[in-house]
Amino acid sequence: MHAVSGILVTDVTKSYGPVVALDGVTFGAGAGETVGLVGRSGCGKSTLLRMVAGLESPDRGGISVGGAGDEGGRLEHCALMPQADLLMPWRDALGNASLPLENAGVDRREARGRAAELFAELGLEGFERARSWELSGGMRQRVAFARTLLAEKPVLLLDEPFGALDAITRTEMQEWLAVALGARPRTALLVTHDLDEALRLCDRVVVLTARPGRVACELDGSGGGGEPAREQALGALR
Amino acid sequence: MTRPRIGWIVALLAILAAWQAWVRLRGVPDYLLPAPTDILAALRDDRGRLADDAVHTAGEMLAGFAAAVGFGLVSAAALHFSATLRRAVYPLLVASQSVPVVAVAPVLVIYLGFGLAPKVVIVALVCFFPVTVNALDGLRSVDPEYLRVMRTLRASRAAIFRRVELPWALPSAFSGARVAASYAAVAALFAEYAGGSSGLGETMQTATAQLDAPLVGAAVVVLAGLALALFAAISAAERLAIPWARRGM
Numbered sequence: 001m002h003a004v005s006g007i008l009v010t011d012v013t014k015s016y017g018p019v020v021a022l023d024g025v026t027f028g029a030g031a032g033e034t035v036g037l038v039g040r041s042g043c044g045k046s047t048l049l050r051m052v053a054g055l056e057s058p059d060r061g062g063i064s065v066g067g068a069g070d071e072g073g074r075l076e077h078c079a080l081m082p083q084a085d086l087l088m089p090w091r092d093a094l095g096n097a098s099l100p101l102e103n104a105g106v107d108r109r110e111a112r113g114r115a116a117e118l119f120a121e122l123g124l125e126g127f128e129r130a131r132s133w134e135l136s137g138g139m140r141q142r143v144a145f146a147r148t149l150l151a152e153k154p155v156l157l158l159d160e161p162f163g164a165l166d167a168i169t170r171t172e173m174q175e176w177l178a179v180a181l182g183a184r185p186r187t188a189l190l191v192t193h194d195l196d197e198a199l200r201l202c203d204r205v206v207v208l209t210a211r212p213g214r215v216a217c218e219l220d221g222s223g224g225g226g227e228p229a230r231e232q233a234l235g236a237l238r
Numbered sequence: 239m240t241r242p243r244i245g246w247i248v249a250l251l252a253i254l255a256a257w258q259a260w261v262r263l264r265g266v267p268d269y270l271l272p273a274p275t276d277i278l279a280a281l282r283d284d285r286g287r288l289a290d291d292a293v294h295t296a297g298e299m300l301a302g303f304a305a306a307v308g309f310g311l312v313s314a315a316a317l318h319f320s321a322t323l324r325r326a327v328y329p330l331l332v333a334s335q336s337v338p339v340v341a342v343a344p345v346l347v348i349y350l351g352f353g354l355a356p357k358v359v360i361v362a363l364v365c366f367f368p369v370t371v372n373a374l375d376g377l378r379s380v381d382p383e384y385l386r387v388m389r390t391l392r393a394s395r396a397a398i399f400r401r402v403e404l405p406w407a408l409p410s411a412f413s414g415a416r417v418a419a420s421y422a423a424v425a426a427l428f429a430e431y432a433g434g435s436s437g438l439g440e441t442m443q444t445a446t447a448q449l450d451a452p453l454v455g456a457a458v459v460v461l462a463g464l465a466l467a468l469f470a471a472i473s474a475a476e477r478l479a480i481p482w483a484r485r486g487m
Contacts, residue, residue, distance in 0.1 A: 055386050080390040082383055089482040090405040099401065100391035131482060151391045 005066025005077055005154045006031045006187060007052060012061035014047055021047050023212035024061070029204075032185040036198030039208030040237060045191040046083070048213070049157045052189065053078040065155055079151035083160040085144040087132040093143045094119065094128040100151035118146050122180060138169040145180065156181075156188040162197070174200060195233055207233045269449040277459060280452035287441065292460050294437040298354065298429065299422040299468060302361020306418055309362070310369030311411065317370075318377040318403070335367055339425060343432035357429035357437075364425035365418035372414025376407030409483040412476040419472045423465035438464075 007029040014022045021044035029035040037045050050056045052063055054074030062069060065077045079100070087096045094115050101111035119125055122142050132140060141161055148156060161177070162170045178201055181188060192198050198205045205219045219233055254274045260266070261273040268276050281288065317324045343360050350356040380403050388398050430439025438457045445453035476483075 050386070053386075053390050055389060075389060078390055080387055082387050084383065086381075086384055086387050088384075088402070088405070090408075090480070099388075100393075102401070103388070103392040103394070103397045133482075147391065153390075157390075 006033070007035075007155065007189065008062075008064045009048070009052065010062045010064075012048070012051065012058040012063060014044065014051065014056075014058050020212035022058070023214050025208070025213060025215055026061075027206045027215060027218070029187050029189060031187055033204065034181060034188040034190060034202045036202035036205040037189060037191045037208060038193065038195050038198045038205055038233070038237065039213060040210040041193060043208045043210040044213035045208065046159055049080065049159050049189060049191055052155075053080045053157055055080075077153055078155045078157050079148045079153040080157045081144055081148040081159060081161055083163050085132070085140040087135075087140055087143060087147075089132050092129045092131055093124065093135065093139075096132070096143055097146040097150055099147055104152075115146065115150060118149065121183075122146055123176065136169075137165050138173050141165070141173060142176070145177070149180075149184070154186055156186055158188060158190045160191055160193070162192075170197075177201060195230070195237060199230070205233070207237060269451050272452040272455050276452040277455035280450075280456035281459060284453055284456060288438075288456060288460050291436065291438045291441050291457065292464060295423075295426050295430070295439070295461065296464050298357040298361055298426045298437065299464060301354075301358045302425065303365050303418060303422045303468065305358065305362040306365030307369050307415055310366050310414070310418075311373055313366075313370045314373035314377060314407075314411070315399075317374050331367065331370065339364055339428050340432075343428050347433035352433045352435055356433065357426060360429040360432075361422050361425040364421045368417040368421070369411065369414040372417070373407055373411040376410025377403050379410070380406045405480075408480050409476075412472065412480065412483075416469060416472050416476075419468040420465060422468060423461050427461060 009025060009027050012022055012025045013020070025044075025048065027035070037048065039045050047056070051058055052065060052074065054065070054071040054076075057071055063074065065074045068074055068077060087093075088099075091099070094112050097118065098106075098108075098111035098115035101114060102108055106114070116128060119128060122145070124139065124142055124146065127135065127139060127143075130139075132143075135143065145158075145161065148158075162173050165173060174197055181201070190198060190202055195205070195207070199219065203220075207216045207219065208214065209216045216237075217233055219230070258273050258275060261268075261271055272280075317328060339360060342363070343356075346356040346359055350359065384402050384406070385398060388402055393401070426437070427439040427442075430437040431443060434440040438461050442454050442457045445451075445457065
């Protein structure tokens with residue numbers, strides 16, 4: 001397993017043509033810490049995740065992940081779980097989860113074996129051979145999460161993992177994710193538009209304003225700061 | 239599922255009955271327009287000759303089609319990987335489609351002789367384009383989100399091609415192959431017209447010269463059968479190879 005590593009985002013600005021997506025965003029995540037990024041849609045949260053992942057670079061400012069500042073170095077440290085599960089219909093559930101192992105050169109059978117162990121742990125037992133269209137939204141997200149974990153990267157970037165789920169499944173999945181993340185200490189960034197979801201799951205929450213995205217305030221997770229801090233954050237989101 | 243099947247059989251029988259009635263009631267001579275029963279009789283009487291022809295023509299179709307699929311897929315991959323090649327070759331490929339096969343066929347016969355080779359080349363030339371263009375379109379239409387995620391999942395360029403781009407492009411490549419399959423019969427016929435000593439095209443030419451319209455009709459029926467068989471074989475291969483394509487995407 002990799003050494004856990006921290007994230008440092010310093011004064012990051014990114015524009016797409018005339019649209020300023022992010023303007024001077026600064027925050028950090030310590031090694032092993034789960035940090036929530038909360039903001040309305042269109043505040044550049046996904047852009048920020050893609051830049052942290054090393055898939056894009058900021059126009060100005062710096063991003064370092066585990067000490068690496070260049071795109072390749074950041075990519076080496078991060079696994080991204082996208083908003084849409086992006087499971088591949090030509091592979092079964094186990095084959096989707098074992099994809100990063102196969103990419104890393106692990107023999108196909110061994111990769112499937114290791115994915116199967118994780119399936120048992122994540123409540124996916126019995127769904128190994130299921131195809132993506134046979135799985136419910138919640139199950140698909142679990143498979144996508146297993147795939148992200150099996151990339152065996154020290155940093156997890158979760159982009160609205162429960163955005164497309166109904167309210168009941170969403171609550172279930174939040175509890176499930178809290179357990180799954182608690183079982184393996186890693187640095188994680190969780191992007192969401194739901195402040196309470198972020199407060200429930202994260203050690204710390206960074207609230208972003210919309211268009212351009214700027215840091216409005218930071219809150220401690222698990223009720224730290226109390227109701228006034230929550231009210232202030234909700235005000236910034238409005 | 240049974241309704242549409244019965245539907246086309248009923249429609250076909252209705253057309254054949256009307257055709258038969260028209261020819262018989264008006265007393266149309268069979269060298270002008272043979273009745274369906276005349277064609278049936280020709281199919282029976284000349285079955286030996288037609289079977290030999292069918293084997294010959296089917297060989298040309300299959301060899302040409304297989305060559306087109308092979309070269310087409312390799313070309314599509316090469317054009318996909320090299321932007322330079324794509325800019326240089328793709329416009330020429332599209333332009334080449336405006337050259338009619340009828341014009342090229344005699345030239346190829348002069349080059350390659352009267353044997354099997356020019357026929358296979360002509361069929362391959364006709365089938366190559368739909369396979370290549372559809373496979374290339376498939377490779378280039380991969381959702382970029384998949385490519386991004388794959389890059390964070392330790393995928394090399396080769397792994398992205400093998401595990402995402404290739405399977406993603408398969409449904410599109412198969413539609414290209416199906417279009418090509420439907421061209422193959424016509425292409426083989428042209429090739430035999432241009433310089434053939436056997437095959438359904440040659441039989442149709444001699445039968446036309448002898449005003450043996452029922453035999454021409456019988457050859458057409460056999461050729462249509464070959465085209466349908468190839469088309470059905472590709473569709474079956476598609477169902478076996480990519481069962482997820484109808485469900486997952």
